Amino acid sequence: MRCVEAAKALPLLIYGEMSFEAEDELESHLENCPDCRQELVRYRALLKGIDETALEPSPELLLESRQRLRQSLVSARSSRAHLWDRVREAFTIRLGPLPSAFQPIGALALILMGFLGARMIPAGSAGRFDPAGLAEPVVSRVKYVEPEGPGRVQIVVEETRQRTMKGQLNDQSIQRMLLSAAKDPADPGLRVESVDLLRTGPESAAVRNALLYALQHDPNSGVRLKALEGLKASAGDTDVRQTLSQVLLTDKNPGVRTQVIDLLTQQKEHRMVGVLQELMRKEDNNYVRQRCQKALHEMNASVETY
Numbered sequence: 260m261r262c263v264e265a266a267k268a269l270p271l272l273i274y275g276e277m278s279f280e281a282e283d284e285l286e287s288h289l290e291n292c293p294d295c296r297q298e299l300v301r302y303r304a305l306l307k308g309i310d311e312t313a314l315e316p317s318p319e320l321l322l323e324s325r326q327r328l329r330q331s332l333v334s335a336r337s338s339r340a341h342l343w344d345r346v347r348e349a350f351t352i353r354l355g356p357l358p359s360a361f362q363p364i365g366a367l368a369l370i371l372m373g374f375l376g377a378r379m380i381p382a383g384s385a386g387r388f389d390p391a392g393l394a395e396p397v398v399s400r401v402k403y404v405e406p407e408g409p410g411r412v413q414i415v416v417e418e419t420r421q422r423t424m425k426g427q428l429n430d431q432s433i434q435r436m437l438l439s440a441a442k443d444p445a446d447p448g449l450r451v452e453s454v455d456l457l458r459t460g461p462e463s464a465a466v467r468n469a470l471l472y473a474l475q476h477d478p479n480s481g482v483r484l485k486a487l488e489g490l491k492a493s494a495g496d497t498d499v500r501q502t503l504s505q506v507l508l509t510d511k512n513p514g515v516r517t518q519v520i521d522l523l524t525q526q527k528e529h530r531m532v533g534v535l536q537e538l539m540r541k542e543d544n545n546y547v548r549q550r551c552q553k554a555l556h557e558m559n560a561s562v563e564t565y
Contacts, residue, residue, distance in 0.1 A: 272299075447477075487522065494525055
């Protein structure tokens with residue numbers, strides 16, 4: 260056993276959490292290693308000092324803690340009672356008066372609903388029950404704290420409720436969320452997934468503009484390549500071709516430039532000759548130069564400008 264392994268195993272030895280074989284191996288190491296023996300002595304002294312330190316909370320703190328606990332329990336019981344009343348009321352309205360023969364079945368159904376409801380509602384969700392019957396997960400962050408008299412503090416908490424949305428790609432609400440996620444500055448992975456979904460969804464002016472924006476401004480080359488794939492169907496549009504020409508001369512990624520050449524040369528337009536010649540003048544990637552040169556030859560144009 261090495262000293263590094265022994266140092267990690269010392270807490271397990273002190274608390275008796277080691278197997279017999281591992282403990283024997285550690286004991287053998289300690290017999291031959293004075294440094295590890297000294298580390299064990301220091302560790303035991305530290306734990307002893309912690310055990311001997313007793314923290315006595317003030318009576319005011321204990322009283323305040325008990326009062327807050329009592330208020331929380333009362334509030335939780337009240338919230339759950341109101342929730343059960345709403346569920347029972349909904350059940351009664353749905354079924355209406357039951358014949359006497361079916362009353363035992365109704366009682367059994369109410370008991371079953373109560374049992375399932377207790378299982379489905381997470382602990383601590385009282386007071387945050389949504390109308391759909393699902394507790395919304397809440398992300399909390401302390402914004403700032405401020406003293407408020409002896410033994411009291413005021414804490415400002417920001418809470419963000421998470422919500423799950425499901426729907427078709429042609430739903431306006433879904434598409435709006437995807438368009439927003441496609442511009443998220445902090446998560447390139449989210450942008451890639453969002454642009455990929457947008458390109459496979461129905462075509463619209465908003466989607467095309469989002470793809471053009473991602474192609475021009477996104478710093479992640481994977482996002483830009485996904486945007487290019489989504490623009491293949493509209494590569495013949497004037498505004499799209501203008502943007503592709505700009506990207507061809509400014510994008511730093513050779514893979515992106517190669518894909519742009521393929522899109523621009525789908526239609527043998529003479530006005531693209533000048534763009535390709537300008538690229539040949541400044542391009543330093545051999546593969547991109549070859550693709551550009553091939554495209555110019557197919558268009559019966561010279562490689563250089565005169």
